[in-house]
Every structure is written in structure tokens, then in C-alpha cells.
């Protein structure tokens with residue numbers, strides 16, 4: 001099987017290099033052609049047009065978003081083509097894109113790669129996929145060189161849903177760490193002195209999450225150990241501490257709003273997992 005990679009940002013370059021390292025004949029295309037130069041020197045084949053790249057057995061897209069896919073494919077004939085889009089976007093856009101590709105005779109496998117470019121192709125790398133099972137099975141051995149394939153189901157939206165959910169946790173956690181660092185930093189504490197405590201905190205999450213998920217799935221939110229009123233007071237203290245420190249209160253304010261919402265809904269004596277009812281209702 002031969003592979004094409006369209007889109008040669010840091011991720012596309014890392015993917016093309018990984019395919020080359022595993023002996024796949026790899027065609028590359030990028031809007032800014034010069035970004036392919038180093039890869040061509042390493043053995044990749046330069047496609048001078050998108051149509052040329054579309055001849056490959058497996059067509060991998062690594063673009064800023066799904067709009068870029070429409071921009072580059074335009075009215076290209078996709079009959080019998082297998083596209084694997086590893087660009088990030090909303091789940092609904094990946095569902096629309098699957099229908100768009102199918103209308104043109106092709107098949108779309110949606111993917112979401114969960115590591116930064118230096119880790120592509122390493123043991124730490126894993127990739128969520130969704131879309132037609134048979135099509136995925138036909139290309140999964142090739143895709144496996146990028147990272148452990150984790151097929152989530154036929155609905156094309158699922159891969160981006162899992163990808164965005166993971167990044168929801170990741171980005172919020174990074175901002176929480178930065179906010180906490182600024183909080184202790186307001187008293188002259190170095191972030192490097194604080195980091196061991198933050199690490200311990202992140203490690204404790206494993207302890208909370210399994211039980212929390214079982215309760216969420218059952219719709220049961222026991223508050224006998226720690227209830228919303230108590231934890232909401234803590235959320236309020238974090239906002240107060242942030243205000244006293246003169247730092248941003250946006251993130252702790254958003255958390256406090258979840259607790260306020262749960263109390264307003266009469267769930268003050270329930271556990272913190274009951275906040276999911278506030279979150280599910282939306283703005």
C-alpha cells in the first residue's frame with residue numbers, strides 16, 4: 001500500500017516521516033510547496049497537484065481544520081478513494097464531511113491523534129478513529145504506525161468527540177495548573193516549588209474518577225462524604241483568594257457557577273457529581 005499525506009504542518013511532517021521510516025511509499029502535498037522539500041530529500045514523492053496525491057491507496061489529511069479539506073479537494077473526483085482526516089474540528093463538522101466525501105464516491109475515516117508531533121509513531125501515541133468499519137479495517141494496519149488505533153464506532157463524529165473530550169480535560173487542567181501557580185506565585189512561591197503538589201493532585205484524580213463515573217451513569221449523586229454546599233463554599237474561597245491576589249477569576253468563577261447552579265436546583269446536599277446536571281443543561 002502507498003500513502004499520501006496532504007498538509008505538512010508539524011503533524012503532517014511527523015506522519016510522513018513515520019510512514020517513510022516504516023517503508024511505505026509516501027507522497028506528500030502541501031499548499032505551501034516548500035514545506036515538502038525536506039521530506040522529498042528524505043525519500044518522499046512530491047505531488048505537484050492534489051489530484052496526483054489522491055491516487056494513493058491511503059490519503060491522510062493533516063490540516064488546520066475541516067474547511068481546509070473542502071478548500072483543497074474542491075470538486076476532485078473521490079470515487080473509490082479512502083480519505084483519513086486527522087485534522088481537528090467539531091464532531092458535527094466531521095459528520096458533515098463524511099457525507100460530503102460519500103456524495104463524491106469516497107469514504108472518510110475520521111481520526112484524532114492524541115500526541116504532539118515529536119511523539120507521533122512512538123509507543124505513547126494513540127489515535128481515535130470512527131467511520132465505516134470495513135473501510136477502517138482495510139487501512140488500520142497502515143495507520144497503526146502512527147500510534148495505537150482506537151476505533152470508536154461507525155458514527156463519523158465519535159473520533160472527534162473523544163478527541164475533543166480528551167482535550168477538554170487537558171486544556172482545562174493546564175489552565176488550572178497555571179492559575180494555581182499564579183495564585184501561589186502571588187506570595188512569591190516559585191512554580192517549581194509548587195509542581196510536586198500539583199502532580200500529587202493530578203495523580204489523585206484516578207481515585208475519584210472511577211466512582212464518579214459509576215454514579216454519573218446511574219444518575220446517583222451521594223453527598224454523604226462531601227456535599228455541594230461544602231464544596232461550593234470552597235469554590236467561593238478560591239474566587240476570593242484569586243481576587244485578593246489580583247489574578248484572573250474567570251476559571252474559578254466558572255467552577256463556582258456550577259456549584260451555584262446545583263444549589264439553586266436544590267442539590268446542595270448531593271455530591272459534587274450532581275454538577276453534571278447543571279453542565280448538561282447548558283447556558
Ligand code: NDP
Pocket residue numbers: 006007008009010011012030031032035062063064065067068071072086087088089113114115116117
Ligand atoms: P498547522 O496549522 O501547522 O498545519 C496545518 C496545515 O494545514 C499546513 O500544512 C497548512 O498549509 C494547511 N492548511 C491550513 N489551511 C489550509 C487551507 N485553507 N488550504 C490548504 N492548506 C491549508 O497544524 P499542525 O500540523 O500542528 O496540526 C495539524 C492538525 O493536527 C490540526 O488540526 C491540529 O489541531 C491537529 N493536532 C496537532 C497537534 C500538534 O501538536 N501540533 C497535536 C494533535 C493534533 P500551509 O503550510 O500552506 O499553511
